[in-house]
Amino acid sequence: xxxxxxxxxxxxxxxxxxxxxxxxxxxxxxxxxxxxxxxxxxxxxxxxxxxxxxxxxxxxxxxxxxxxxxxxxxxxxxxxxx
Numbered sequence: 001x002x003x004x005x006x007x008x009x010x011x012x013x014x015x016x017x018x019x020x021x022x023x024x025x026x027x028x029x030x031x032x033x034x035x036x037x038x039x040x041x042x043x044x045x046x047x048x049x050x051x052x053x054x055x056x057x058x059x060x061x062x063x064x065x066x067x068x069x070x071x072x073x074x075x076x077x078x079x080x081x082x
Contacts, residue, residue, distance in 0.1 A: 001046070001047040001076055002044070002045070002046060002047070002076070002077060003043075003044070003045060003046070003047050003050045003051075003074055003075065003076060003077075004042065004043075004044050004074070004075045004077060005042070005043040005044070005050060005054070005072055005073065005074050005075075006040045006041075006042055006043075006072065006073040007040060007041050007042075007043060007054070007070065007071070007072050008039065008040040008041075008070070008071040008072075009023055009061065009068055009069075009070055010068060010069040010070075010071075011061075011065055011066075011067075011068045012066070012067040012068060012069065013065070013066065013067075019061065019064070019065040019068065022061075022064070022065075023057060023061055024036045024041055026057055026060065027041065027043065027053065027057060030049075030053050031045070031049065032044065032045040032049060032050060032053055033045060040071075047076075054072065058070055
């Protein structure tokens with residue numbers, strides 16, 4: 001099953017940009033298709049891999065930077081639209 005995810009991260013700290021950049025860089029090191037945007041990052045891939053990467057990445061973010069709010073929209077479907 002293929003997933004499309006729209007992920008937003010809101011670090012609860014004054015210096016919020018660096019945690020977001022680091023999170024995107026971490027996502028880009030995976031086998032998933034990652035497209036950063038101004039308001040959210042789009043992630044595409046197989047269900048099991050996407051869910052594992054999201055879990056691992058959010059845990060890493062909490063352990064590294066502390067409290068954050070994550071908002072994810074997840075849709076099952078075919079490949080990324082052209």
